[in-house]
Amino acid sequence: xxxxxxxxxxxxxxxxxxxxxxxxxxxxxxxxxxxxxxxxxxxxxxxxxxxxxxxxxxxxxxxxxxxxxxxxxxxxxxxxxxxxxxxxxxxxxxxxxxxxxxxxxxxxxxxxxxxxxxxxxxxxxxxxxxxxxxxxxxxxxxxxxxxxxxxxxxxxxxxxxxxxxxxxxxxxxxxxxxxxxxxxxxxxxxxxxxxxxxxxxxxxxxxxxxxxxxxxxxxxxxxxxxxxxxxxxxxxxxxxxxxxxxxxxxxxxxxxxxxxxxxxxxxxxxxxxxxxxxxxxxxxxxxxxxxxxxxxxxxxxxxxxxxxxxxxxxxx
Numbered sequence: 140x141x142x143x144x145x146x147x148x149x150x151x152x153x154x155x156x157x158x159x160x161x162x163x164x165x166x167x168x169x170x171x172x173x174x175x176x177x178x179x180x181x182x183x184x185x186x187x188x189x190x191x192x193x194x195x196x197x198x199x200x201x202x203x204x205x206x207x208x209x210x211x212x213x214x215x216x217x218x219x220x221x222x223x224x225x226x227x228x229x230x231x232x233x234x235x236x237x238x239x240x241x242x243x244x245x246x247x248x249x250x251x252x253x254x255x256x257x258x259x260x261x262x263x264x265x266x267x268x269x270x271x272x273x274x275x276x277x278x279x280x281x282x283x284x285x286x287x288x289x290x291x292x293x294x295x296x297x298x299x300x301x302x303x304x305x306x307x308x309x310x311x312x313x314x315x316x317x318x319x320x321x322x323x324x325x326x327x328x329x330x331x332x333x334x335x336x337x338x339x340x341x342x343x344x345x346x347x348x349x350x351x352x353x354x355x356x357x358x359x360x361x362x363x364x365x366x367x368x369x370x371x372x373x374x375x376x377x378x379x380x381x382x383x384x385x386x387x388x389x390x391x392x393x394x395x396x397x398x399x400x401x402x403x404x405x406x407x408x409x410x411x412x413x414x415x416x417x418x419x420x421x422x423x424x425x426x427x428x429x430x431x432x433x434x435x436x437x438x439x440x441x442x443x444x445x446x447x448x449x450x451x452x453x454x455x
Contacts, residue, residue, distance in 0.1 A: 309342070310343065310411065310412050311341070311444075312339070312341045312343060312345045312409065312411040312419060313340070313341070313419070313421055313442075313444055314337055314338070314339070314345075314347065314350075314372075314407045314409065314421055314423075315337070315338045315339075315340050316335050316336070316337055316405060316423060316437065317335070317336050317338065318334075318335065318336040319333070319334070319335050319427060319435045319436065319437045320333070320334040320335075320435050321333050321334075321399075321427075321429035321435040322431070323391065323394075323431075324383065327383065329385060329386070329388075330383050330384065330385055330386065331383070331384060331385075331386035331390070331391070331394070332381060332382065332383045333354070333381070333382045333383075333401075333427070333429070333435075334379060334380065334381045334382075335379075335380055335382075335437075336377050336378070336379055336380075337366075337367060337372075337377060337378055337379075337380055338372070338375070338376065338377030338378070339372035339373065339374060339375065339376055339377070340375065341374060341411070342374050342375075343374060343411050343412040344371065344372065344373050344374055344411065344412075345371075345372050345409045345410065345411040346369070346370070346371050346372070346409060346410055346411070346415075347367045347368070347369070347370045347371075347372065347407055347408070347409045348368070348369060348408045348409060348410065348418070349365070349368055349406075349407070349408045350365065350366040350367040350368060350370070350405070350406070350407045350408075351363065351364070351365050351366065351405070351406050352364055352366055352382065352403065352404070352405045352406075353403070353404045353405075354382070354384070354401040354402070354403055354427070355401065355402040355403075355404075356390075356401065362382070362384045362401075364382050366380050366382075367380065367407070394429060394430070394431050395431045397430070398428050398429065398430045399428075399429040399430065400426060400427070400428055400429075401426070401427040401429070402424075402425075402426055402427075403423075403424070403425050403426065403427045403437065404422070404423070404424050405422070405423040405424075406420070406421070406422050406423075407419075407420075407421045407423075408420055408421075409421070417446055418446070419444055419445070419446055420444070420445050420446075421442070421443070421444045422441065422442075422443050422444075423439065423441070423442050424439070424440050424441040424442075425437050425438050425439040425440050425441075426438045426440065
């Protein structure tokens with residue numbers, strides 16, 4: 140709207156303000172005066188008063204001209220003011236200043252809006268950081284609680300395992316070999332005999348499903364015998380087992396004069412109070428020392444017992 144007003148002012152200033160010519164107004168009034176003069180000329184003639192009468196007619200026309208000129212109204216003062224070049228420059232400058240002020244206000248509003256958005260974003264980010272920090276602390280506390288619970292569960296599991304081991308210990312069973320003896324059978328020359336007492340030292344009965352004992356010898360075949368197959372042993376009960384085998388004359392001479400050494404390996408598969416489906420595989424290793432006229436000794440080097448399923452293959 141302001142630009143339109145400015146454009147109209149520029150056009151008005153360049154083309155000039157429309158005015159009525161003085162001659163046009165004088166001409167119109169002259170015509171009227173002439174008409175009056177013509178009308179008066181029709182009147183009857185009067186005595187000739189001389190030249191002044193004619194001059195009077197001419198003088199009466201001049202007031203008409205002055206009256207027409209006085210009837211023309213001047214332009215309003217504000218239009219005459221704005222029609223001047225310096226005032227037009229002031230008005231245009233003021234209009235551009237006002238437009239610039241409006242633009243500045245719009246930019247200021249945008250800047251204020253952007254500032255509010257930045258403040259809101261900062262507050263939102265601060266709130267998010269505070270929430271994330273609180274969540275992280277809660278997770279750390281929960282992790283510590285879970286770690287403490289895990290440690291307690293591990294300790295409880297270890298304690299339970301120890302208790303189970305203690306409970307199983309009273310059901311643990313094994314075959315004990317003791318009271319070894321050796322010598323030459325009186326009625327069987329050329330043979331050598333070894334006797335051993337096998338016992339159940341536990342408080343529960345056991346059944347030996349299979350048993351095997353091996354005496355290793357240098358330069359000749361090993362002596363291997365199956366013993367106590369499907370043998371029931373009551374608690375604290377023992378039984379005597381004897382093994383006889385052929386021996387060379389040189390070995391007998393050594394037995395009479397020096398110790399005769401036999402590496403021994405015994406394997407037993409037995410089950411007890413836990414039922415027939417749980418088999419104990421017991422392996423005993425040691426060294427048997429035989430010397431005529433002296434006690435026979437057995438030094439155990441390994442005694443390993445492992446529980447296994449009864450359907451598993453026997454290690455014997």
